[in-house]
Amino acid sequence: MNGYCYFILGILVLAAGYFTYGRVLERIFRPDASRQTPAVACTDGVDYVVMPRWRVFLIQLLNIAGLGPIFGAVMGVLYGPAALLWIVFGCILGGMAHDYFSGMISLRHKGENLPEILGRYLGSQAQWVSRAVCIVFSVLVGVVFAVGPAAILSPMTGWSVSAWIWIIFGYYFLATILPIQAIMGKVYPLFSVALIIMVMGILGVMLLAPFADSMPAWMHLPRMEVLPDLDFFHNRHPADFPLFPVMFITIACGAVSGFHATQSPLMARCLKTEREGLPVFGGAMITEGIIAFIWAAAALTFYGSPEALGGATANGKAPALAIQTISESWMGSVGSILVMIGVVILPISTGDGALRVTRLMIADSFKLSQEQLSRRLMIAIPLFAAAIAVSSMDYAVIWQYFGWANQLLAAATLWAVSIYLRSKKRCYWPAAAPAAFLSLVVFQYLFSSPEMCGFSEEASLIASTLLTAVIGVLCLFRGSGLEKAEEPSL
Known part of the structure; x- marks a missing residue:
């Protein structure tokens, strides 16, 4: 099977995963169409607002799909085509389960934010x-x-960069304090157009590449072999970074990401019925996986090998330069501008959701109602003062810890989901299995990384396996000891 067929197969498997495994997850959770959702029962016109499913889906997708499914995918394929397998199967078996279950549990608990959910099932200290x-x-x-x-x-x-930072933060501030339908509900459909153009443009070039000779000359399609290098089972990273566990941390948003669980409560407060949970939470995750798969395949196709791609991203060169080079070569100057606009819009549409949910987390901590604008400003003003102060700092060292912290958060969320499902006497393995795998990934990274513990690979693997096993036993024991998970009527 040539690379072109693998490319098409990967996209089809991702789509099929939604319609097959997604239904399995839905049957395990058992959504109830007759049950009132928080948006219906707790309407406040600010955060609890019923919106059409298509609009909620777009907001969820743009909230979770920042630079991760693009930059993370491009950097992830430095390890070789194995990254494509992680995107496909990680997205279906890990990411969709993580996003769907965490979103639906939040929906069942009045749109609770992630810390409240983790506290409910992992304990008050958690x-x-x-x-x-x-x-x-x-x-x-x-x-x-x-x-x-x-x-x-x-x-x-x-x-200047500083001028754009102020403009973006100004937009963030409005998106954080105004009713969700006032900014996000109106702007995100426009943002989605740029996202669709970006993805469909790159996808179209790759799908038509084998037929370039028969296409009209004005289309300027490149003559290339899609995925010419498919050595799935060898680490190809130019710097010889270990594939396990680092690749599974590098590619997070395109496969499974704890950040998503912090965003899902925003949309759990906007769904009309529980039946909309799978297309919104699971559908957005699969769509993000498709975006990551397309960009990972595009990077391997354009550069021909992980080693060549490594040269384009070495010595501090940002992945954005490689992305711009690909888009200019394949889509021309106009297409490149559209692609780069999409690359800009994705993180902006994630950043505003991140800060909005931060306001809600702080409000939940102090049990502050958010119906009044003055209450929202009371939280937002110091929040943005802190964010602006952080933006002027050199946080390169801090950000290197973002990847493993993100996956640790995903593991914690999946363990909480496992406890929830076990307490309700339902099949918990779709959550417990990826929770154990991500725990193993994070612990292996922490134990083996020279910046952390610096253990040998063998010692790290033994310690990681034992610690993961202990956590798994404790979580599942807690799940069996809990009474049937209480879900308040709305």
């Missing part, structure tokens, strides 16, 4: 730790996804 982690985590996401787009927009427009 709640306070996760609350601090999630707030810091979300602020960092908001800041990075303002600075990153500003750095891209500056040379395109001639305006």
Whole structure:
């Protein structure tokens, strides 16, 4: 089977995963169409607002699909075509289960934020730790996804990076304090157009590449072999970074990401019925996986090998340069501009959601109603003062810990889901299995990384396996000891 067939097969498997495994997850959770959702029972016109399913889907997709499914995918394929397998099967077996279950549990508990969910099922200490982690985590996401787009927009427009940072933060502030339908509900459909153009443009070039000779000359299709290098089972990273566990941390948003669980409560407060959960939470995750798969395949196709791609991203060169080179070569100057606009819009649309959910986490911590604008401003003003202060810092060292912290958050969320399902006497393995795998990935990274423990590979694997096993036993024992998970009527 040649690379072109593998490319098409990967996309088809991702789509099929939604319609098959997604239905399995739905049958396990058992959504109830007659049960009132928080948007219906707790309508406040600000955060609890019923919106059409298509609009909620677009907001969820743009909230979770920052630079991760593009930059992470491009950097992930430095390890070789094995990254394509992780995107496909990680997205279906890990990411969709993570996003669907965490979103639906939030839906069942009045749109609770992730720290409250973790506290409910992992204990009060987990709640306070996760609350601090999630707030810091979300602020960092908001800041990075303002600075990153500003750095891209500056040379395109001639305006300074600092000017663009202020403009982006101004938009973030409005999106954080105004009713969700006022900004996100109206702007995101427009943002989605750029996203669709970006993805469909790259996808179209790759699908038509084998037929370039028979296409009209004005289309300027490149003559190339799609995925010419398919050595799935060898680590190809130019710097010889270990494939396990680093690749599974590098590619997060395109496969499974703890950040998504912090965003899902925003949309859990906007669904009309529980039946909309799978297309919104699961569908957005699969769509993000398709985006990551397309960009990973595009990078391997354009550069021909992980080693050549490594040369384009070495010595501090940002993945954005490789992405711009690909888009200019395949789609011309106009197409390249459209692609880069999409690359800018994705992180901005994630950053505003991150800061909005931070406001809600803080409000939940102090049990502050958010119906009044004054209450929202009371939280938002100091929040944005802190975010702006962080944006002026050199957080390169801090950000290197973002990857494993993100996957640790995903593992914690999946363990909480496992406890929830076990307490309700339902099949919990679709959550427990990826929770164990991600725990093993994170612990192996922490134990083996020279910056952390610096253990040998063998010692790290033994310690990681034992610690994962202990956590798994404790979580499942807790699930069996809990009474049937209480779900308040709305």
